[in-house]
Amino acid sequence: MHTLKITAIVGSLRSESVNGAVARAAIEVGSSHAEIELFSVADVPLYNGDIEQVALPAAVQALHDSVGAADGVLLFSPEYNGSFPAVTKNAIDWLSRPPRGWEGTPISMVVTTPGVRAGASLRTHFEAIMAFQPVRLFPSLGIGTCGEKITDGELSDAVARAELGNFVASFADFCR
Ligand SMILES: Cc1cc2nc3c(=O)[nH]c(=O)nc-3n(C[C@H](O)[C@H](O)[C@H](O)COP(=O)(O)O)c2cc1C
Numbered sequence: 089m090h091t092l093k094i095t096a097i098v099g100s101l102r103s104e105s106v107n108g109a110v111a112r113a114a115i116e117v118g119s120s121h122a123e124i125e126l127f128s129v130a131d132v133p134l135y136n137g138d139i140e141q142v143a144l145p146a147a148v149q150a151l152h153d154s155v156g157a158a159d160g161v162l163l164f165s166p167e168y169n170g171s172f173p174a175v176t177k178n179a180i181d182w183l184s185r186p187p188r189g190w191e192g193t194p195i196s197m198v199v200t201t202p203g204v205r206a207g208a209s210l211r212t213h214f215e216a217i218m219a220f221q222p223v224r225l226f227p228s229l230g231i232g233t234c235g236e237k238i239t240d241g242e243l244s245d246a247v248a249r250a251e252l253g254n255f256v257a258s259f260a261d262f263c264r
Contacts, residue, residue, distance in 0.1 A: 092122040092260050095158040099165030099176030101130055106234045110200045111164040113243035118256030127154045135181045148182050156189030160263040163197040167210035184221060194263045196226035206230025226262045229255045
């Protein structure tokens with residue numbers, strides 16, 4: 089059977105990012121269901137229609153290519169002020185433009201936060217804007233109180249790891 093390929097985009101540029109830690113954990117706990125590859129958006133410039141008109145920047149083309157070649161896309165994003173960090177929204181904005189590498193692609197989001205609401209507000213906003221995109225939306229996952237679940241940059245909490253594993257397994261089924 090063809091190995092399912094998932095592109096993971098982390099919406100935080102911080103080296104100690106808790107969302108990055110959860111993305112790395114997803115690679116581990118999801119390894120029997122899919123090959124999850126991290127795509128770094130560190131080099132993706134802010135969306136600018138003038139630049140787009142001339143030529144797509146290499147990092148933007150690489151983002152479209154990675155997403156276009158994937159069977160599914162997972163965004164691992166912090167919640168900022170109840171909504172999208174600019175980094176996450178910027179990646180979405182580029183992907184919503186031609187060549188729209190994500191046409192028909194399954195997509196979901198995992199939001200990890202220190203608070204108990206587990207990014208409920210961002211996850212609602214994500215679902216609202218994705219309704220206008222030609223993607224197949226899968227219900228998001230929220231991981232709250234991450235301070236108790238992540239130690240030394242690793243998702244160490246057994247329950248959270250199991251939940252993440254179940255999420256990746258269900259998402260992989262959805263992608264098939
Ligand atoms: C500008 C800003 C706004 C934030 N707003 C929220 C928020 O609305 N909800 C929340 O749970 N955490 C919020 N936080 C805290 C982040 O969840 C926390 O900094 C988290 O570690 C960021 O994710 P990262 O570690 O992956 O970079 C905010 C942080 C920043 C810097």
